[in-house]
């Protein structure tokens with residue numbers, strides 16, 4: 001006996017009220033403007049299917065709340081073309097922070113998703129007191145917000161990208177490479193430090209896994225406009241993945257999906273930071289590859305390990321090339337498993353993997369071809385990300401803006417409202433029409 005139909009889904013999730021309808025239409029019109037449709041009210045009415053009077057009223061609200069501005073009519077048009085609407089360049093910004101194993105970074109994006117400000121501070125966070133790292137991250141973000149160009153811009157929200165499992169309350173539950181952060185509400189703590197320094201409202205505050213946020217950045221800001229279903233694997237000291245299905249992040253039951261770094265690739269392999277043996281991270285993580293290549297950055301702490309790895313591979317060093325080949329093969333084995341289980345047409349390499357893709361790709365492609373069961377008629381595509389080291393922090397900042405685009409009726413929010421908001425995972429099957437492009 002099954003469980004029956006349960007309670008079928010409903011477009012509005014409950015009784016449809018006029019207010020809900022208006023908020024939904026507000027998002028529809030703003031989404032159309034954000035998608036680059038530089039149209040006047042009449043064209044927006046045509047494109048959205050709303051009446052001109054409704055569009056006009058919604059546009060007035062968007063202008064009054066500072067999200068949209070009205071421009072002069074485009075020259076050369078005959079008749080009365082009307083004033084085109086576009087996203088306000090003085091509108092709210094999203095603030096992202098990333099705290100990773102060997103750096104902290106901060107990023108500000110505008111309503112269009114463009115990076116307005118970015119800064120990173122390298123340094124091994126495994127050996128620093130937790131309070132110091134949170135303080136350093138907050139100071140870095142505060143310095144970006146205090147710049148002349150940003151000091152008057154309202155902040156839509158703050159999201160923090162973290163190298164571990166973040167639960168629904170914004171608590172970092174597990175971070176094998178940054179144990180001291182476990183159990184902390186990192187985003188709320190960083191938000192409090194920034195607010196105390198600048199007395200500036202930060203909007204909704206939340207935290208998420210860095211690989212998931214990097215996958216969202218790939219979806220919104222990556223090169224390919226038709227990439228909407230993929231797994232993006234990020235190589236750093238830890239290895240993580242974010243899965244996007246039909247334009248929405250797939251987080252699993254509790255938002256914890258994508259922990260590819262702890263998938264078994266070598267049963268007899270070395271002990272991992274998670275406690276198990278033979279995890280992907282122990283073969284294809286940045287430190288494992290450096291060790292296998294014989295590159296000892298501990299002796300020269302000022303050397304950028306990834307630059308050293310690239311130089312050694314490009315110089316034809318056999319140990320380095322063999323280490324990268326082995327990493328590519330292990331990655332291919334793990335990714336083939338993901339592709340077989342979830343059915344994904346494309347694999348995207350990000351982080352360090354994007355930089356060393358030349359040496360990873362042959363073995364990786366070979367494993368996918370050998371192991372993906374649908375490969376003979378639907379070969380898995382492999383793409384290399386061009387977002388660089390900013391992907392996760394840009395995704396974090398973008399998430400704050402995305403929340404405004406999805407529900408512009410909630411903007412502007414009340415003063416000094418600091419609350420933890422679960423960031424990423426949405427049900428699959430929704431579209432991305434309101435996303436910045």
Ligand SMILES: [Zn+2]
Nearest residue numbers: 262272274279
């Ligand atoms: Zn592990």
